[in-house]
Amino acid sequence: MLQNYLFPVNELQSPREIIFQTTSLGKLRQVLPLDRLAALLPAKGSARGAKAWLAPEGMLALLFLKSYTGLSDEQLIEHLNGNWQMQLFCGMRLADNEQIKDVTLVSRIRSYVAKHLDLQLFQEELIRYWKPQLKETQVLLCDATVYESDMKYPTSVKLLWDCCLFSHELYEDLLKSCKLKRAKNAFNEQQLKQSTFNLLRKKSQRKSRRRCQQLIKLLTRLNGLIKDVFRLMGDRLQLAGRLRERFDLVEQVLKEQRFLLENPGKKLPDRVLSLYKPFVRSIVRGKENKPCEFGAKVHMLQVDGINIIEHYSYAAYNECKRVEASLALHGRLFGTCHQFAGDRIYATNANRKYLNERKIATGFVQKGRGDTPEKKTLRALLNKERSTRLEGSFGTEKNHYDLRRIKARNQANETLWMFFGVMTAVVRMVTKREKAQAPDLAA
Numbered sequence: 515m516l517q518n519y520l521f522p523v524n525e526l527q528s529p530r531e532i533i534f535q536t537t538s539l540g541k542l543r544q545v546l547p548l549d550r551l552a553a554l555l556p557a558k559g560s561a562r563g564a565k566a567w568l569a570p571e572g573m574l575a576l577l578f579l580k581s582y583t584g585l586s587d588e589q590l591i592e593h594l595n596g597n598w599q600m601q602l603f604c605g606m607r608l609a610d611n612e613q614i615k616d617v618t619l620v621s622r623i624r625s626y627v628a629k630h631l632d633l634q635l636f637q638e639e640l641i642r643y644w645k646p647q648l649k650e651t652q653v654l655l656c657d658a659t660v661y662e663s664d665m666k667y668p669t670s671v672k673l674l675w676d677c678c679l680f681s682h683e684l685y686e687d688l689l690k691s692c693k694l695k696r697a698k699n700a701f702n703e704q705q706l707k708q709s710t711f712n713l714l715r716k717k718s719q720r721k722s723r724r725r726c727q728q729l730i731k732l733l734t735r736l737n738g739l740i741k742d743v744f745r746l747m748g749d750r751l752q753l754a755g756r757l758r759e760r761f762d763l764v765e766q767v768l769k770e771q772r773f774l775l776e777n778p779g780k781k782l783p784d785r786v787l788s789l790y791k792p793f794v795r796s797i798v799r800g801k802e803n804k805p806c807e808f809g810a811k812v813h814m815l816q817v818d819g820i821n822i823i824e825h826y827s828y829a830a831y832n833e834c835k836r837v838e839a840s841l842a843l844h845g846r847l848f849g850t851c852h853q854f855a856g857d858r859i860y861a862t863n864a865n866r867k868y869l870n871e872r873k874i875a876t877g878f879v880q881k882g883r884g885d886t887p888e889k890k891t892l893r894a895l896l897n898k899e900r901s902t903r904l905e906g907s908f909g910t911e912k913n914h915y916d917l918r919r920i921k922a923r924n925q926a927n928e929t930l931w932m933f934f935g936v937m938t939a940v941v942r943m944v945t946k947r948e949k950a951q952a953p954d955l956a957a
Contacts, residue, residue: 855896
């Protein structure tokens with residue numbers, strides 16, 4: 515019996531693979547050049563060891579799947595074990611009696627890819643692959659946003675107490691390993707006081723200052739006891755690299771908080787805000803509901819709906835100084851730019867002069883005379899496109915692609931999480947665009 519299909523059929527494809535091409539995940543997979551992206555990862559050096567669950571293409575697909583679904587690492591593995599569409603998306607197929615029991619697989623893949631993948635090359639490779647589908651490539655939209663880290667709101671009391679917990683745990687471990695007698699310290703007493711302080715509904719400045727004084731005294735004592743153990747044991751005792759870095763960071767926090775306590779009203783730039791995410795700095799945005807944000811500040815470009823991360827930093831910077839670099843990146847990827855749109859912070863005299871010399875129309879408010887109706891119409895269209903399409907994409911990425919609060923544990927993984935979230939949103943948009951442009955077979 516002959517069977518007719520509405521799409522091309524490969525004789526080597528199974529019925530599930532044929533059905534997969536018509537699903538949402540299948541269409542998403544078709545617009546991803548995973549083979550070209552996998553070429554950016556290093557080749558496997560040795561064939562020894564157990565066979566990997568996923569090929570390089572599958573590892574990248576799993577990270578896209580993580581951003582697309584918004585599932586936790588454990589939930590993603592659970593769904594991968596029971597969902598054949600997810601398995602085909604990642605280029606694998608589990609047997610009926612086979613399942614992945616390693617719940618750390620996603621985090622290990624994330625760490626491996628973050629260590630070896632050049633994210634700028636990864637992004638540019640995707641853009642070049644989608645470039646033939648883009649139309650309005652002469653229009654460049656710019657804006658900045660912050661993708662926040664998943665961390666508790668930083669205060670001096672919280673930071674000092676985290677340091678005290680770490681130093682106390684380290685001291686107890688050293689005593690146990692060296693079989694030494696515990697020296698007197700006030701940790702148990704301060705732990706009770708910290709619990710009482712946490713229950714206060716209103717923490718006045720006076721109470722917070724007093725609490726900081728007590729915690730600095732406790733932390734000084736604990737760190738002194740730890741150093742005494744090292745002096746006593748000598749070369750027989752060595753801290754692992756990560757513990758040594760964390761202890762040095764605690765010492766830095768102690769110095770900074772002592773300075774702030776002794777010099778009220780003074781600011782300390784680039785001070786540590788989190789013991790577990792020391793790379794994060796405060797970024798003052800001036801928003802009414804959130805004046806200060808903590809995470810990566812990203813300067814985003816948009817060309818025909820495609821978002822491109824031009825620059826990111828975990829410290830504050832002024833995005834108006836990124837115009838020249840933005841035009842250089844646009845020129846390398848798309849060619850000449852004829853129209854530029856950004857909010858009021860970009861409209862400096864230097865930027866106006868730079869753009870006018872290159873005969874690039876802008877959405878800036880006209881200075882002086884010569885504002886024609888044509889210029890007003892173009893300016894209104896550019897500003898509307900930026901304020902709706904570009905700024906709207908920020909909300910879409912944060913609400914639907916797991917970028918509201920990034921839960922990675924280190925800077926490299928957090929940056930990777932951010933890039934994959936942004937690119938997954940673009941992949942979804944490209945898929946919808948292809949679906950709208952495809953001919954209606956039912957008609």
